[in-house]
Amino acid sequence: MALSATTGYLLVCAASPFGTCRRCGGTGRKSAFVMCRRCHGTGGRLRSGRRVVNALLDTRDRFTR
16 A cells, blocks of 8 residues: 555656745745745745655766776
8 A cells, every 4th residue: 555655656756846936825925025935936845755856866976987
């Protein structure tokens, strides 16, 4: 059960690496004139699973060069 949930989450992270910003709700703005500082106005954030995958890929690339 846990293995299938982990595999499913990794597939979601591979297919859609960005989620909506939790602070601004994906709008990119905190108020009418102020850009969201967390997502820098993009409205997106990198998923935590994708962050782990990127770290593993960077480590692999660093040691295979």
